[in-house]
Each structure stands twice: as structure tokens, then as C-alpha cells.
Amino acid sequence: MFDKTKKETEKKPSAPKATAPAASKSAPASNSGQTTTIGSSIKLNGELNGDEDLLIQGQVEGNVYLKEHNLTIGEQGVIKANAFARTITVRGRLTGDLNGMEKVTITSTGKVRGNIVSPKVILEEGATFKGSIDMDAKAAKPASQPAPPSAKSA
Amino acid sequence: MALFAKPKTPGIAPVQSQSGELGCPAFASLVETLEREPEHKYHILDLAAASGNHIEFFSRFRCRYHIGDVLHVLPDLSPPEEDEPALDFGRILPLNMPDRLDLILAWDGLNYLDKALLPQFSQHLVRQCNPGAWLHAFIYTRGEMAAQPVQFEVLSSNAMRRQAATGSTVGAPCYPQRVLEKLMPGFRTAQSRLLKNGLQECLFQVQE
Numbered sequence: 001m002f003d004k005t006k007k008e009t010e011k012k013p014s015a016p017k018a019t020a021p022a023a024s025k026s027a028p029a030s031n032s033g034q035t036t037t038i039g040s041s042i043k044l045n046g047e048l049n050g051d052e053d054l055l056i057q058g059q060v061e062g063n064v065y066l067k068e069h070n071l072t073i074g075e076q077g078v079i080k081a082n083a084f085a086r087t088i089t090v091r092g093r094l095t096g097d098l099n100g101m102e103k104v105t106i107t108s109t110g111k112v113r114g115n116i117v118s119p120k121v122i123l124e125e126g127a128t129f130k131g132s133i134d135m136d137a138k139a140a141k142p143a144s145q146p147a148p149p150s151a152k153s154a
Numbered sequence: 155m156a157l158f159a160k161p162k163t164p165g166i167a168p169v170q171s172q173s174g175e176l177g178c179p180a181f182a183s184l185v186e187t188l189e190r191e192p193e194h195k196y197h198i199l200d201l202a203a204a205s206g207n208h209i210e211f212f213s214r215f216r217c218r219y220h221i222g223d224v225l226h227v228l229p230d231l232s233p234p235e236e237d238e239p240a241l242d243f244g245r246i247l248p249l250n251m252p253d254r255l256d257l258i259l260a261w262d263g264l265n266y267l268d269k270a271l272l273p274q275f276s277q278h279l280v281r282q283c284n285p286g287a288w289l290h291a292f293i294y295t296r297g298e299m300a301a302q303p304v305q306f307e308v309l310s311s312n313a314m315r316r317q318a319a320t321g322s323t324v325g326a327p328c329y330p331q332r333v334l335e336k337l338m339p340g341f342r343t344a345q346s347r348l349l350k351n352g353l354q355e356c357l358f359q360v361q362e
Contacts, residue, residue: 120213123206130204132220132251135213136195 040076054085056092068101075109088118173304175315180345180357181290182312188215188257196256199249199279201225201263202306208259211308220255222247225263225303233270241271243278254284260291261306262316262353264334265299265327272337280340285362289341293334293354294326331356 035053038044042058049065056064057074064071066085073079077092088100090110098104100118108126117134188196196217200208203223212219224247234240249255258279267275279289292306300318307315329337331346334356341358348354 121209123204123209125206127204127206130221130223132218133209134218135209136216136218 035070035072037074040074073110082114173315173317174351175309175313176349176351176353178312178314178349178355180347180355181314183345184257184288184290184357185311192216197251197253197284198257198259199255199282200259201247202259202261202303205305205307207307218251218253220251225261225266228263229266229302231268231271233268241274243275247278249278249282251282254287255279255282256284256287258283258287258289260289262292262294262299262303264291265294265329266303269327269329269337273339276338276340280360283360285360287360288344289358289360291356291358293329293356294352295328295348295354296352297326298323299326300324 035055036050037055038058038060040057044058044060044062046062047065048054048060048062051067051069053070053072054064054066055072055074056077056079058076059078061080064079064081064083064085066083068086070087070089071083071085072089073092073094075091077094079092079094080096081094082097082099083094084099084101086101087103087105088098089105089107090098090112091107092109093111094114095112096114098112098114098116098118100116100120102118103120103122104116104118105122106112106124106127106129108124110124111128113130115131115134116129117136119135121133121135123129188194192215194216196215197220198212198215198217199220199222201222202208202225204221209219227246231241231246264272300320301322301324302319304316304318307317309315331343331354335341335343338358340360342361343356344359345357346354
């Protein structure tokens with residue numbers, strides 16, 4: 001689906017004319033299958049809704065809904081968004097609320113300002129985090145998932 | 155040899171090690187109390203910077219864990235002059251969460267706040283607490299302390315490890331228990347234990 005995102009992104013006048021691929025299939029960052037990458041030269045505004053794993057190396061403003069899949073904010077990723085995914089790994093910068101149904105990890109290079117809801121939160125040494133963490137397993141169950149948007153925009 | 159040993163300089167208290175393991179019986183009893191109500195959702199404020207160790211330890215509870223990240227600021231705060239407005243702790247430590255707090259982890263932070271500011275800081279915390287909420291802290295009772303608040307690592311419910319960032323030290327305020335209670339209106343001492351290393355482990359409770 002993010003191949004589609006790529007095409008839509010390239011049609012947007014606000015999107016930079018990227019010489020690098022906007023979104024590309026890359027080596028999986030997790031063990032759940034395909035991972036789509038949003039490259040470092042890409043800026044997205046709006047909501048992302050997907051059914052596969054996603055690695056963001058670019059800049060995203062809006063909300064990200066990946067349901068049962070894994071979201072990784074790469075070291076170059078700068079995100080101002082609320083994110084909902086099965087697992088969320090932050091290696092870059094994120095401002096917003098994170099809802100990880102299984103786990104949220106902020107690695108040593110990650111900087112997060114916002115609130116986290118997840119039954120398991122891992123903060124590696126060197127990680128920066130400001131906000132609160134709701135470690136109530138009940139709070140992160142799918143029942144509390146916000147209704148995903150009917151259409152996505154990039 | 156002992157006959158020729160130099161006597162210790164009178165009036166200078168021995169420098170305590172600012173690192174190492176320590177027991178924390180009051181913390182252990184607090185954890186035990188929290189564990190009695192596994193269904194209760196606790197709201198916890200950690201005054202230290204975000205620590206994976208602290209978060210991992212408290213993940214055993216249903217809780218919302220707020221990172222205050224204010225300890226490094228406390229040593230630099232000074233009371234305002236007469237013609238200056240009072241310090242706004244609401245800006246230094248915003249506590250605008252919808253739920254009231256059940257537990258505040260102050261670690262050794264209270265030692266670093268100017269004595270004149272302790273009552274105001276205490277009142278700021280109490281306003282956001284549930285009646286009966288806990289505040290856990292370590293107070294230096296003698297000699298010197300690390301120049302900055304040290305990092306505490308929870309090893310288990312009854313053991314912690316503290317690690318000073320540097321070797322530099324400053325004089326500790328060494329508050330007697332009664333004085334400290336007067337400086338913290340709204341809190342009463344629920345437990346107080348003098349540990350082997352000269353630290354006083356204190357468990358305060360918001361008066362109901």
C-alpha cells in the first residue's frame with residue numbers, strides 16, 4: 001500500500017522532487033514480513049494507514065495507524081504524529097503520543113516527547129523521553145484503538 | 155603504627171561514598187503495599203530523568219508513570235529576592251495531568267533544593283496528590299553529598315544502586331527529621347530508616 005503512497009506523494013506539489021526513491025521495499029526491520037521505507041528526503045503531511053511494517057526515515061506530520069504491524073522511526077526520522085501500531089521502535093525524533101499494542105522501544109538514539117500507552121516499554125540507555133507512560137495492559141488493547149481514517153492522505 | 159597515625163581533623167565529617175549498593179526497607183514495604191491491590195491503577199511521578207530501569211521495575215504494576223525530569227534543575231534554583239515574584243513551580247514541574255498522583259519518587263532530590271523553597275515545592279506536589287499518596291526520598295544525614303543528584307537504579311524492591319555522575323561533592327543540608335517535616339507541609343513521615351551508609355530513607359505520606 002505504501003507503493004501507492006509513493007505515487008500519491010510524488011503527485012503532490014508540496015512534496016520534494018526526490019531523486020531517491022520516496023518509498024521503497026527494503027530489508028525487513030522486523031520478523032513480520034515486508035517493510036516499507038519512507039526515505040529520508042520525503043516529507044509527509046496527513047494520516048498514514050497501513051497493513052504492513054513501516055520504517056520512517058523522513059519527516060512525517062500527522063497520525064500513523066498500522067494496526068497489527070510494526071512501526072520504526074529510523075535515526076533520520078523526524079515525526080510529529082500520534083502513532084498506533086503493534087510495536088513501535090523509535091531511533092529518531094518523535095513528538096506525539098505512541099500507542100503500542102505490544103511494545104514500545106526507544107533506543108539509545110531516540111528522542112521522544114509525548115505520552116506512551118503500551119504494556120511493555122523499553123528505554124535503552126541514552127534514550128531521551130519526556131512525558132508519561134501508561135503501562136496498563138488493558139489501556140493498549142485494540143478496543144481503545146482510535147478509529148482509523150477511511151482514507152489516507154500524504 | 156596506630157600511635158603515629160594522624161588524628162582526623164575535628165569538625166570535618168567523613169566523605170561518604172556517593173556510589174554503591176544500599177538497602178531500602180521502606181521502599182520494600184511500599185512495594186509490598188502497592189502489590190496488595192493489583193487491580194488498582196497507580197499514578198506515579200518520577201522526579202528523575204527517564205530511566206529504563208525505573209520504568210521496567212514499575213511495569214509490574216498497572217500504572218501511569220510520569221517523568222518529571224526535574225532533579226538536575228533543583229540545585230540551581232534559588233529563592234527570589236524580596237522584590238521578586240515567587241518561583242513558579244508550575245512551570246518548572248508542570249503537573250497538569252488529569253489524574254492525581256499516588257506515589258512520588260524523589261530519590262535524593264530534596265537535599266538539593268534550597269531550604270527556603272522546600273515548602274513551596276512540597277505544596278506544589280501535594281496539590282496534585284491523592285490523600286494518602288506516598289513520597290519516597292533519601293536524605294543525607296552527615297558530611298557531604300554528590301554535587302548533583304545521583305542516579306538510582308532499582309535492583310530489587312529492597313536494594314538499589316546509586317551512581318554519582320562525577321566525584322565532586324558539596325556539603326549536605328543534613329535535615330533532622332522534625333525540621334524536614336516542617337519544611338514539607340501536607341506530608342507526614344510514615345517511615346524513616348537510617349541506613350548503614352548514613353542515608354536516611356524516608357517515606358512520607360500526604361495527610362488525609
